[in-house]
Amino acid sequence: MKEELEKRVVKGPDGVEFEVDPLRDYYCQSAPTVMPPAYIKIVEELFNWARAESIWILGFGTGCGAIEMRPLMTPRFDAYRYGIQWRPTPRQANLFVISGYLSVKTLKRAIRSYEQMQNPKYVVGLGSCTINGGMYWDSYNTIKRLDDYLPVDLYITGCMPRPEALLAGFQELKRLIRAGQAEGANRYAEQFEWYKANQKRVIHDWDMPDYNW
Amino acid sequence: MHELHERLKAIFPLGELTVQRPDLAFITLGREHLRPLLLELRHRHGFTHLVLLTAVDWIEEGCFQLTYLLNDRAGARDLGLRVMLPREGASMESIHDLWPTAATYQRELREMFGIDFPASPGVDEPFILEGWRDIPPYRRDFDTLKFAEENFNQRPGRATLDPARHMRDRLHPEGE
Numbered sequence: 001m002k003e004e005l006e007k008r009v010v011k012g013p014d015g016v017e018f019e020v021d022p023l024r025d026y027y028c029q030s031a032p033t034v035m036p037p038a039y040i041k042i043v044e045e046l047f048n049w050a051r052a053e054s055i056w057i058l059g060f061g062t063g064c065g066a067i068e069m070r071p072l073m074t075p076r077f078d079a080y081r082y083g084i085q086w087r088p089t090p091r092q093a094n095l096f097v098i099s100g101y102l103s104v105k106t107l108k109r110a111i112r113s114y115e116q117m118q119n120p121k122y123v124v125g126l127g128s129c130t131i132n133g134g135m136y137w138d139s140y141n142t143i144k145r146l147d148d149y150l151p152v153d154l155y156i157t158g159c160m161p162r163p164e165a166l167l168a169g170f171q172e173l174k175r176l177i178r179a180g181q182a183e184g185a186n187r188y189a190e191q192f193e194w195y196k197a198n199q200k201r202v203i204h205d206w207d208m209p210d211y212n213w
Numbered sequence: 214m215h216e217l218h219e220r221l222k223a224i225f226p227l228g229e230l231t232v233q234r235p236d237l238a239f240i241t242l243g244r245e246h247l248r249p250l251l252l253e254l255r256h257r258h259g260f261t262h263l264v265l266l267t268a269v270d271w272i273e274e275g276c277f278q279l280t281y282l283l284n285d286r287a288g289a290r291d292l293g294l295r296v297m298l299p300r301e302g303a304s305m306e307s308i309h310d311l312w313p314t315a316a317t318y319q320r321e322l323r324e325m326f327g328i329d330f331p332a333s334p335g336v337d338e339p340f341i342l343e344g345w346r347d348i349p350p351y352r353r354d355f356d357t358l359k360f361a362e363e364n365f366n367q368r369p370g371r372a373t374l375d376p377a378r379h380m381r382d383r384l385h386p387e388g389e
């Protein structure tokens with residue numbers, strides 16, 4: 001465990017000493033809960049329409065595919081005309097694009113970032129590496145199927161997918177959201193134990209709370 | 214390069230000179246001569262830049278080869294120094310006091326090959342890997358594929374095609 005996560009006694013500015021247990025005190029301990037649909041169908045459909053039209057991507061690039069995001073967010077392909085924007089922090093984003101291979105070390109950061117995102121939230125896996133390991137299929141350091149660790153709503157194939165493929169993927173994601181089928185976050189909450197067990201099997205130095213939302 | 218080799222050989226017992234290109238050559242030497250030779254090259258012959266420090270695992274011979282690649286900017290030439298170490302309990306003197314950047318390479322070699330560099334700054338701290346439990350992954354007796362199969366869930370149905378044959382079958386199914 002890292003030193004800054006160890007339990008310790010801290011002296012406050014007023015001279016009072018108190019004990020700090022970072023893992024318990026700095027993070028929320030309760031597991032995520034399932035978000036039920038709205039009370040009547042038509043309202044839920046309205047919500048889903050609104051959700052589909054406001055996609056905010058977390059600016060977190062992993063692997064080679066992150067390079068395709070730059071032309072997408074600039075005038076050449078201009079994803080903004082589809083109502084899609086990039087955000088700098090997990091708190092402001094609702095779509096996590098895993099843009100390629102994930103090393104175990106990055107997976108840890110990806111999990112933390114995903115859990116910090118607010119509901120409703122979606123995950124898109126980009127490229128062969130997220131699907132079956134791609135050309136890193138025999139690597140000692142990258143995971144081979146993303147959906148064992150994070151709830152993936154949509155995969156976009158390719159190595160790497162072109163910006164056009166991403167745009168098509170975003171349209172497909174919108175269709176899924178409007179149809180109420182992009183339920184990844186709820187799946188994550190329902191099968192939380194299973195996801196955690198998978199995550200902990202590859203991340204050996206687990207030094208964070210189980211849920212750090 | 215040959216001239217430089219002759220001049221150095223007069224002072225140090227050096228191995229053969231392997232000339233790869235007119236501006237790139239390699240010399241093998243014993244580990245005890247490395248530091249004096251580095252100093253000599255740096256102060257007398259203009260090799261002021263450590264380009265890289267890397268290792269090769271000669272598992273059949275039971276040794277690691279360390280390669281110190283130096284660059285002489287004014288003379289536009291590179292010289293590689295090769296040092297062989299026994300693989301068992303591999304350990305080498307640190308050169309971080311000559312080139313501070315060497316400390317980073319040495320950390321990497323420690324983690325990826327398990328070659329120790331006592332007294333090199335931070336050499337015992339984790340560098341790139343987190344929570345690694347197996348033998349160092351760049352050693353050739355580390356079976357990457359087996360490790361990947363045991364540790365990561367695989368998605369069934371993955372197929373590998375030989376690119377040349379696949380293209381021929383797709384594009385020219387009639388011809389050979």
Ligand code: SF4
Pocket residue numbers: 063064065099100101126127128129130134135136158159160161
């Ligand atoms: S799918 Fe291809 S482009 Fe994408 S991260 Fe993997 S190797 Fe890189």
